[in-house]
Amino acid sequence: MMPDLLIELFSEEIPARMQRRAAEDLKKLVTDGVVEAGLTYAGAVAHCTPRRLTLALHGLTDASPTTTEERKGPRVDAPEKALEGFLRSTGLTRDQLTVADDKKGQVYVAKITHRGRPAAAIVAEVLEHAIRNFPWPKSMRWGNGSLRWVRPLRSILCILTREDGAEVVPLDIDGIVAGDTTEGHRFMAPGRFAVTSFDDYEAKLKRAKVVLSSEERADHIWQDATNQAFAAGLEVVEDAGLLAEVAGLVEWPVVLMGKIGDAFLDLPPEVLQTSMKEHQKFFSVRDTSGKIVRFVTVANRETADDGATILDGNNRVLSARLADAKFFWENDLRVAKSGMETWTEALSNVTFHAKLGWQSERIDRIAALAHELAPAVGADPELAVRAARLAKADLSSEMVYEFPELQGLMGRYYAEAAGEDPAVALAAQEHYSPLGPSDDVPTAPVSVAVALADKLDTLAGFWAIDEKPTGSKDPYALRRAALGVIRLVLSADMELPLYNKLRDWIFSIQQTDRSLSLLISANKIEEAKTELRLCERLPTAHPQREVLIDSADANVTALVSSHAALDAQYKDGVRNAGLAESASTDLLAFFHDRLKQHLKSEGIRHDVIDACLTGDRTDDLANVTARARALNAFLATEDGENLLQGYKRAKNILDQAEEKDGVEYSYGGDPKLAETEEERALFDALTPAKPAIEAALASEDYPAAMSALAHLRAPIDAFFEAVQVNAESEIVRRNRLNLLSEIVRLCAQIADLGRIGS
Numbered sequence: 001m002m003p004d005l006l007i008e009l010f011s012e013e014i015p016a017r018m019q020r021r022a023a024e025d026l027k028k029l030v031t032d033g034v035v036e037a038g039l040t041y042a043g044a045v046a047h048c049t050p051r052r053l054t055l056a057l058h059g060l061t062d063a064s065p066t067t068t069e070e071r072k073g074p075r076v077d078a079p080e081k082a083l084e085g086f087l088r089s090t091g092l093t094r095d096q097l098t099v100a101d102d103k104k105g106q107v108y109v110a111k112i113t114h115r116g117r118p119a120a121a122i123v124a125e126v127l128e129h130a131i132r133n134f135p136w137p138k139s140m141r142w143g144n145g146s147l148r149w150v151r152p153l154r155s156i157l158c159i160l161t162r163e164d165g166a167e168v169v170p171l172d173i174d175g176i177v178a179g180d181t182t183e184g185h186r187f188m189a190p191g192r193f194a195v196t197s198f199d200d201y202e203a204k205l206k207r208a209k210v211v212l213s214s215e216e217r218a219d220h221i222w223q224d225a226t227n228q229a230f231a232a233g234l235e236v237v238e239d240a241g242l243l244a245e246v247a248g249l250v251e252w253p254v255v256l257m258g259k260i261g262d263a264f265l266d267l268p269p270e271v272l273q274t275s276m277k278e279h280q281k282f283f284s285v286r287d288t289s290g291k292i293v294r295f296v297t298v299a300n301r302e303t304a305d306d307g308a309t310i311l312d313g314n315n316r317v318l319s320a321r322l323a324d325a326k327f328f329w330e331n332d333l334r335v336a337k338s339g340m341e342t343w344t345e346a347l348s349n350v351t352f353h354a355k356l357g358w359q360s361e362r363i364d365r366i367a368a369l370a371h372e373l374a375p376a377v378g379a380d381p382e383l384a385v386r387a388a389r390l391a392k393a394d395l396s397s398e399m400v401y402e403f404p405e406l407q408g409l410m411g412r413y414y415a416e417a418a419g420e421d422p423a424v425a426l427a428a429q430e431h432y433s434p435l436g437p438s439d440d441v442p443t444a445p446v447s448v449a450v451a452l453a454d455k456l457d458t459l460a461g462f463w464a465i466d467e468k469p470t471g472s473k474d475p476y477a478l479r480r481a482a483l484g485v486i487r488l489v490l491s492a493d494m495e496l497p498l499y500n501k502l503r504d505w506i507f508s509i510q511q512t513d514r515s516l517s518l519l520i521s522a523n524k525i526e527e528a529k530t531e532l533r534l535c536e537r538l539p540t541a542h543p544q545r546e547v548l549i550d551s552a553d554a555n556v557t558a559l560v561s562s563h564a565a566l567d568a569q570y571k572d573g574v575r576n577a578g579l580a581e582s583a584s585t586d587l588l589a590f591f592h593d594r595l596k597q598h599l600k601s602e603g604i605r606h607d608v609i610d611a612c613l614t615g616d617r618t619d620d621l622a623n624v625t626a627r628a629r630a631l632n633a634f635l636a637t638e639d640g641e642n643l644l645q646g647y648k649r650a651k652n653i654l655d656q657a658e659e660k661d662g663v664e665y666s667y668g669g670d671p672k673l674a675e676t677e678e679e680r681a682l683f684d685a686l687t688p689a690k691p692a693i694e695a696a697l698a699s700e701d702y703p704a705a706m707s708a709l710a711h712l713r714a715p716i717d718a719f720f721e722a723v724q725v726n727a728e729s730e731i732v733r734r735n736r737l738n739l740l741s742e743i744v745r746l747c748a749q750i751a752d753l754g755r756i757g758s
Contacts, residue, residue, distance in 0.1 A: 002042075002059045002060055002061055002062060003060055003062060003119060003160040003161055003162045003167075004056065004057065004058050004059070004060065004160070004161045004197060004198060005041075005055075005056065005057040005060050005119075005123060005158075005159075005160055005161075006054075006055075006056050006157065006158070006159050006161065006195070006197065006198050006201060007026070007030065007054065007055040007056075007127060007156075007157065007158050008052050008053070008054045008055075008155075008156070008157035008158075008182055008201070009026070009052065009053045009054075009131070009153060009156060010051060010052045010153070010154050010155040010156070010157065010182060010183060011051060011052070011149060011150070011151045011152060011153045011154055012051070012151035012152050012154070013050045013051060013151060014048070014050055014051070014053075014150055014151060014248075015150070015248075016050070016244075016245045016246075016247075016248030016249050017245065017248070018136065018137060018150060019048040019049075019050070019053075019214070019248045020048060020214065020244075020248075022048060022053055022134075022136070022150070023046040023047060023048040023053055023054075023055075024046060025134065025135055026046060026053050026055050026130065026134075027044055027045075027046040027055055029126075029129075029130035029133075029134070030055055030057070030123075030126055030127060030130055031044050031057070033122075033125075033126030033127075033129060033130065034057075034060070034119075034122055034123065034126055037064055037117070037122045037125070037126065038064030038065060038067075038116070038117075038122075039060060039061045039063075039064055039119060039122055040059075040060075040061050041057045041058065041059055041060045041061070042058050042059025042060075043057070043058040043059065044056070044057050044058070045058075047212045047213055047214065048214055048248070049210060049211075049212060049214070049217075049248075049251045050248060050249060050250065050251055051183075051186070051251065052182070054201075054212060056198040060119055060160070061119065062118070062119055063116045063117060063118045063119055064116045064117050064119075064122060065116050066113065066114065066115050066116040067113070067114045067116075068111055068112065068113050068114070069111075069112045069113075069114065070109055070110070070111055070112075071090060071109070071110045071112060072100075072102070072107055072108075072109055073086040073090075073097065073107060073108035073109065073110055074086055074107065074108060075102075075104060075105050075106065075107050075108075076099060076105070076106045076107065076108060077105070083108065086108065086110070090110040090112055091112075092110050092112070096110070096111075097109065097110055098111065119160060120160055120167060120169045120170065123158065123160070123169050124158075124169050124170055124171045124178075127156075127158060127169070127171060127178075128171060128173055131147070131149075131153075131156075131173055132147065132173070134149070136148075136149070136150045138150065140152075145174040145175065146174065147173060147174040147176075153176060154176075155176065155179070155181070155182070155183075156171060156173065156176055156177075156178040156179070157178065157179060157180060157181065157182050157195070157201075158171055158178040158179075159180050159195070159196070159197075161196060161197040161198075165196065166180060166195075166196045166197065168180050180194050180195060180196070181193060181194045181195070182195065182201070182205070183208075184204075184205060184207075184208020184209055184210055185208055185209035185210050185251055185252050185301070186251075187300075187301050188208075188209040188252065188301055188302065189207075189208035189209045189210075193208065209251070209252040209301075209302075210251045210252060211251065211252060211253070214244075214247050214248060215247075217247040217250065217251075217253050218243050218244060218246075218247040220253055220255075221243060221246060221247060221253045221255055221298055222236075222243060224253075224255035225255050225257070225283060225296045228255065228257045228296070229257065229285050229294075229296070232257070232285075232294070233287070233288070234285045234286065234287055234293065234294060235285065235286055235287075235288075236283050236284070236285050236296060237273060237283065237284040237285070237286055237292075239277065239283065239284075242277055242281065242283065243283075245281065246281055246283075246298050249281065249298070249300070250298055250299070250300040251300060252300060252301060252302070253298050253299075253300070254298065254299040254300070254301060254302055254307060255296060255297075255298055255299075256296070256297050256298070256299055256307040256310060256311050256314075257285065257294055257295070257296050257297075258294060258295050258296075258297065258311045258314060258315055258318075259293070259294050259295075259315070260272065260292065260293060260294060260295060260318070260322070261315075261319050261322070263323075263326070264319075264322040264323075264325075264326060265291065265292075265293060267322065267325060267326060267329055268329070268409075268410075268413055269284070269286065269290060269291060269292045270406060270409055271325050271329060271399065271403070271406065271410075272284060272292040272322070272325075273292060274403050274405060274406055275321050275322060275325045275403070276295050276318065276321075278403065278405075279321050280295075280297070280314065280317065280318055280321065281297075281298075282295040282296060282297050282314075282318070283295065283296040283297075284296075295314075295318065297310070297311070297314050324402070325399070325402070327398075328397075328398040328399040328402055329399060331398055332394075332397045332398055332399050332410070332414060333414070333417050335397070335414075336397075336414035336415070336417045336418045337417055337418055337419075339418070340390050340393040340414060340415065340418050340420075341393075342396075343393040343394065343395070343396035343397060344360065344363065344389060344390065344392070344393045344396075345360070346396040347359035347360045347363065347392060347393075347395065347396060348360040350395070350396075353461070353465075355465040355467075356461045356462075356464075356465065356509065359392060359395070362392075362457060362461075363388065363389060363391075363392055365457050365461075365505075365508075365509070366388045366391075366450070366453045366454050366457050367385045367388040367389050367453075369388075369452075369453035369456060369457055369505070370384040370385055370387065370388040370449045370450050370452075370453040371384060371385045371388075372501075373449045373452050373453055373496075374445070374446075374449045376494055376495065376496060377445045377448045377449050377452075377492050377494055378445045379423075379445035379446045379448065379449040380423075380445075380446065383421055383423055383424060383446050384427075384446050384449040384450060384453075386420070386421070386424050387423065387424040387427035387428065387431070387446050387447075387449075387450045388427075388431075388449075388450045388453060388454075390411070390415055390420065390424060390428060391408075391411060391427055391428045391431045391450055391454070392411075393411060393414070393415075393428075394407055394408070394410045394411035394414055394428065395407060397410060397414065407432070408428060408429045408430070408431065408432045409429050411425075411428030411429060412425045412426060412428045412429035414428075415428050423444060423445075423446040423447070424446065426444050426446070426447055427442075427444070427446045427447040427449075427450045427451075430442040430444065430447035430450075430451060431447060431450040431451045431454050432451070432454070433447075433451060433484070434483075434484050434487050434488070435480065435484070436480065437483065437601070441487050441488060441491040442488070443491065443492075448488055448491075448492055448494075451484070451488055452485060452488050452489070452496075455481040455482075455484045455485045455488075456485060456501075456502075456505065457505070458476070458478070458481050459478060459481055459482060459485070459587060459590075460502055460505040460506045460509055460587070461509050462476055462478055463502075463506055463583045463584075463586065463587045463590075464506045464509040464579075464580070464583060465509075466583070468586075468590070478590075479594060482590060482591055482594040483594050483597075483598060485591070485621075486591065486594055486595055486598055486621055487598070489621045489622050490621065490622055490625055493622055494622055495620060495622060495623070496620065496621065496622070497617070497619050497620050498588060498591065498619040498620070498621070499584055499585075499588055499619040502583075502584040502587050502588065503580045503581055503583075503584035504580075506579075506580040506583045506584055506587070507580035522563065524559050525556065525559045525560055525563060528552065528555045528556045528559050529556055531552050531555070532549070532552040532553055532555075532556055535548040535549045535551075535552045536549060588618075588619055591621065592613055592618070595609070595613075595621055595624065595625070596609050596610075596613075599625065599628055599629075602629075603632075604628050604629065604632045605632055605635070605756075607755055607756050607757060608628055608631050608632045608635065608751075608756065609628050610752075610755045611628075611631065611751040611752045611753060611754075611755040611756050612624050612627045612628040612631065612750075612751045614751065614752040614755070615748070615751075615752065623700065626700060626702050627702050627750055627751055628751075629702075630702035630703045630705070630706050630750075631702070631706065631750060631751055633703070633706070634706040634709070634710070635756065637710070639710040639713045640706070640710070642713050642717060643709060643710065643712065643713045643716065643747075644753055644756055644757075646712075646713070646716040646717060646720060646743075647743065647744065647747050647753045647754075648753070648754065649720060650716075650740040650743050650744055651744050651753075651754055653725050653726075653737070653740060654737060654740050654741055654744055657725075657726075657737050665734065665737040665738045665740070665741045666738070666741050666745070667738050667741075668738055668739075668741070668742045669683065669735050669736065669738040669739030669742060670735055670738075671683040671684075673731060673732060673735040674735075675727075675732060676722060676723055677722075678715070678718045678719045678721070678722040678723050679719065679723055679736070679739070681715045681718060681719075682712075682715040682716065682718075682719045682739065683739070684715075685711060685712055685714075685715040686712070686739075686742060686743070686746075689708050689709070689711055689712055689746075690742075690746060692704075692708040693705050693708045693709060693746060693749070694749075696708060697749055697750070702750065705750060706750075709746075709747065709750075712743070716743065723736065725737065725740065
């Protein structure tokens with residue numbers, strides 16, 4: 001029978017955020033290691049608790065196989081030193097070599113036997129390597145040893161289980177000797193006990209008040225919490241992230257539900273929920289109206305008083321935390337009611353970015369953009385400006401300073417308290433959205449205008465100063481901002497040609513950057529002059545006086561020259577305009593890359609997207625998307641695929657003829673010169689199709705355009721089957737080429753079909 005392997009690495013508490021990844025890392029390191037050494041296994045499972053990483057391998061082979069390797073050596077007539085080197089590398093003697101024929105003559109051949117090794121020896125070697133090279137995000141040393149682990153490693157359990165019993169794998173790492181024992185719960189079942197297999201291990205751990213499976217712990221927490229809440233007519237607020245974290249904090253979860261003090265029930269539910277989650281790791285419990293009224297905490301032990309003492313302590317700590325939150329809330333409300341402009345003015349002293357100025361300057365830009373974008377989304381321009389000016393105000397509030405994740409949401413509460421228009425208050429909350437691919441997209445017109453302005457200003461700003469994402473690095477979340485713009489535009493079905501707007505916005509921001517750069521440069525000159533004056537005041541007898549003066553004077557001269565060059569560089573704005581053109585082109589390409597990813601997630605073919613990103617209006621993201629969706633659906637039909645082949649054939653014939661003749665066939669064919677029924681049928685089909693397609697394109701009804709194109713499929717097929725384009729008559733030939741050019745130009749208005757399938 002093949003043995004089963006059980007490994008447990010027992011330590012002090014592992015941070016919850018690291019546990020699951022660590023369990024998977026242990027699994028990968030060990031399984032990869034044993035397979036590389038020649039062992040196989042039937043299955044592997046990894047578990048984690050706050051104090052242990054566990055790995056169980058089922059059906060491990062008892063030993064690695066014995067293998068023979070044939071290695072060619074030097075020719076038999078090679079120099080003696082070459083043969084000696086070969087013998088050293090193989091560990092054989094001359095009489096153990098054989099001779100074989102090779103294309104270069106006879107050569108020595110070494111047959112090297114690699115003896116199989118028992119599983120225990122291989123596991124010991126692999127596990128030691130895994131432990132010493134474990135990829136913890138952070139690790140520590142303790143005592144006098146050199147071993148590093150996330151927290152002090154206390155014991156190693158490593159056994160191979162067979163029908164006749166369990167064998168301890170011999171392993172000693174910095175004095176920690178592997179054995180067959182482990183510990184139970186720190187408080188409820190201290191002391192070590194021996195195990196003989198994984199099933200025995202798991203069962204004994206549970207009797208020792210340790211639930212090994214993190215999934216089982218999470219399920220128990222959720223079921224017990226929801227049952228207690230249901231019994232009280234309440235509901236636990238779902239939070240998968242918090243559930244996973246709490247399951248990593250306990251080995252024996254005990255769910256307790258407590259009450260929130262009446263003094264705090266009027267706080268916004270999001271404030272209660274955030275404070276309890278961030279500070280205490282509590283779940284929120286709400287009533288039928290959505291009001292947070294209780295909390296659920298998870299203890300790591302059972303107590304004689306059924307958790308009453310634990311709840312009492314938690315209540316005291318929670319009350320102190322919520323008292324702080326209430327203080328922030330009430331102070332912020334007083335400020336908001338007296339005018340949120342106080343907070344906005346405070347942002348004049350907050351730097352957004354060294355090259356992009358203060359937050360207040362950015363707010364001015366966002367307000368201007370929101371005013372410009374408002375008509376396109378059906379928003380009141382003045383409301384959009386007001387919303388843009390107040391949207392960031394809560395960044396100065398005490399509540400958002402304490403809980404940054406509440407930015408925007410608190411802005412809505414404060415704007416409502418200040419009596420602002422509901423659309424303005426809603427925009428304060430929604431203008432950050434969407435934050436990710438699964439986040440809801442705002443639909444209120446004012447919210448859309450401000451959200452677009454915010455994201456476009458961010459993108460234009462960082463392109464203006466040439467700080468773009470590189471590789472996997474995106475410190476300012478610019479990819480997320482671009483995807484947000486795309487989703488906003490598509491959700492609103494908004495006609496928004498971007499190129500000229502991006503160029504103008506980037507140019508404007510670059511002018512601001514130039515002013516900042518000149519200011520910084522001027523300040524450096526003044527600092528250098530001050531240093532020069534200090535050097536000139538040194539005593540004449542100072543041994544380094546002249547050297548220091550010369551150095552300081554040279555520094556001033558260099559800085560003045562640099563300042564003058566910078567001023568001249570941007571004096572007439574010509575260079576800035578050129579940079580803006582280049583940056584806007586690059587930023588548009590960035591949008592196209594994000595749009596490709598977004599449309600691919602919808603199932604649209606990559607070549608279809610490429611085909612639609614050609615020609616005019618490629619900066620109108622909604623238009624590109626509408627064409628791509630319609631074309632993708634059309635090409636999925638038989639008519640679409642056949643028409644595509646007809647287009648490609650027409651385009652190839654036309655390109656070859658134009659290259660050969662040195663002319664462009666773009667005048668359209670004359671039905672009077674048609675000689676065959678198939679030609680006349682194609683002319684007859686084009687006559688109604690052309691205006692129908694052009695009308696559909698003008699109204700941007702791309703499915704209708706595709707439907708009109710579908711009617712051309714049969715006559716085009718028939719034309720190519722029966723008609724020879726390169727006829728003997730030059731007049732007929734040219735007429736047929738002009739007919740083909742009409743078909744090609746008609747299709748090209750939708751997309752560059754030549755890119756399909758390329």
